[in-house]
Amino acid sequence: MSLDLPVHLSNGKTLSIQVKKSKRAKRLTLKANIFGIHIIxxxxxxxxxxxxxxxxxxxxILQTSEYYERLRNEYGEENLKLNTIAFLGKRYNLKITRDVATSVIVSDNLKCITFHVNNRRKYKDDLNxxxxxQTSKIVAERLTQxxxxxxxxxSYNKVTIKHQRSSWGSCSKNGNLNFNLFLTSLPLELIDYVIIHELAHLVELNHSKEFWKIVEAIDPEFESHRKLLRDYKLLTNCVQ
Ligand SMILES: [Zn+2]
Known part of the structure; x- marks a missing residue:
């Protein structure tokens, strides 16, 4: 059974917050995504x-709802449905078909990515x-370039593609680079920014002024890329 509670905000609007009961929850937690705000x-x-x-x-609640409203307007509600996936900054309809052999077909004309899978229920494994x-291939190409x-x-030590929730990339003090499995959901310019950011960490393992100077020398538009990346993070979190 679902319960919605109304909250009257200072801008005069009333927002309804969905209440989700959880056996594991020990306290009240507010969560937000592009589709709305709920409370656990x-x-x-x-x-x-x-x-x-x-x-x-x-x-x-007001700040967060306004922030997501801006994102919804900017990227279009239609594009943010759950049955779509992002690849290289473009959004595709996601189709899952049962088949004996597994394969993936990307159709730019139909704006559709079709996964042929053995077991529809486990399609997420195939998707990952x-x-x-894709991410291994593109990261290797861009890194070289x-x-x-x-x-x-x-030079770096080793590159690993990981399923990590909180970051697009990271760099260890041993010179190992890690990139998020979903990095290729981003537009190419942001993929490059993430790679440049991690490469700069090979010189400066911090976010000091010196670090940003190295980033800027390679990517003069790093500030706008950084900002865009923050939006994308929230967008892709809710669809993948
Ligand atoms: Zn960093």
Whole structure:
């Protein structure tokens, strides 16, 4: 059974917050994505306590809902449905078909990516495998290209493509580079920015002024790329 609670915001609007009960939850937690804001509550909780909590968090709710509204307007609600996937910054309809042999067909004309899979219920495994292959290939190509054009950059140790929730890439102190499995959902210019960012960490393993100078020397538009990346992070979080 689902319950929605109304919150009256300071801009005069009333927003309804979906209440989701969870056996594992120990306290109240607000969560937001492009589709709305919901609250996770433990199994035993009184409505009046939830309302009190929501009222305390009004400012956050207003700010967050406005932020997502801007994203929805900018990227189009139609494009953010759950049965679509992003690849190289473009959004495709996602089709899953049962087949004896597994394969993936990307059709730019039909704006559709079709996964032929053995087991429809496990299509996410096939999807992750496909992203992993694409990301490995594209990262290898871009890394080679970026390093060829910037020979002053130190060499890295090992590249790993990982299913990591919180970041697009990381660099270890041993010079190992890690990239998110879904990196290729981003437009190419942002993929390059992420790679450049991690390569710059080979010189400066921090986010100091010196670090950003190295990034800027290779990517003069790094600031706008950084900002765009933050939007994409929220967008892709809810669809993959
Ligand atoms: Zn960094």
């Amino acid at each position: 509550v433990p199994m035993i909780y009184y409505e009046i306590e939830i309302m009190k909590f929501l009222n305390l968090k009004k400012d956050w 495998k496909w992203y992993s292959t 970026i390093r060829r054009m910037n020979p002053e950059l130190p």
